Amino acid sequence: MSGLVNALVIVAVVVVVVGRQFRARQVDADRRWWLLPVVLAVVALRESDILDVQHRTASVSLLGVELLIGLAVGAGWAWTTRIWVEPDGAVWSKGTKAGVAVWTVGIALRAGLFGLALVLGVHQGGSALMLGLATTLLARSGILVLRAQTAASADARAATCGDGMPLSPRKERV
Template identity: 65%
Template sequence: MPGLVNALVIVAVAAIVIARQFRARAINTDRRWWLLPVILAVVALREPGILDAHHRVESAALLAVELLTGLATGAGWAWTTRIWTAPDGVVWTKSTKASGAVWALGIALRIGVYGIGAALGLHQDSSALMLGLAGTLLVRGGILVWRAQSFGTANRPAPAYGDGMRSVRRERA
């Protein structure tokens, strides 16, 4: 059952992330952008079946390839994301068509890794895929925050309605 739960978590996180990536969003470098990837990594690493007990070396090699694929996908995704500063100084981000191509390539590479593992007769747990997704999100978030900080104003929150208006003092009766 944990394999099914892991698969559902992977699909849900990937769907949310992919759906949100094509909407413009303000970047706030103060928030905990690393929290979701860390949670995914902890969930993945708590599973005992991340390596095949009968083929440790081969499954470790495939896990390393999965992690490298995840890291490369995250870096490609971050560098193909458009970042700009609005007139109010808030830094915004939105993925491009090239970001979608990076995702498609990452998914194709992961399918290839799974196919190689199946051809070698290795037991592959969903934990490796979840760990790769955690690496993707961690690298992407880190690069985007780093790029946003280079704009210099990403720490400032977006102004709320009424900011900058003069205050009116109350009259005493």
């Protein structure tokens, strides 16, 4: 794909994913939460410009830092997402203002990384950014699914007495 197409794909994915995070959404651990990040990673890895062949060591180092930033932003985004369990047992999530701060810091770090690449004379294509975005989404989705499963099981345990019998929804009088 050309650089323009990569840029459009990246912008479209970010707009859709971030826009959806500020609406309450049910977390479904059974769905294929890993599919979009894997597709983005495959598309990024198929590109020939992911590494600068003239500056291979610096290019690999910058790509490694990009992936670490992606993991950190994804984890931060997942841990700043609000999760709650409805009475019917469904787990819901919604992005917070802290999540916006995580994204802002992540964008600033990535911009700094691309600036460093320019100073070093290393060409970084959109593929590195797309792979970093895939890493962010994979980390965020994986942690969010784990948090949802933990919240659902904790809620199920809290809804029972020590003998495993469900708690009465009404107050009992002695």
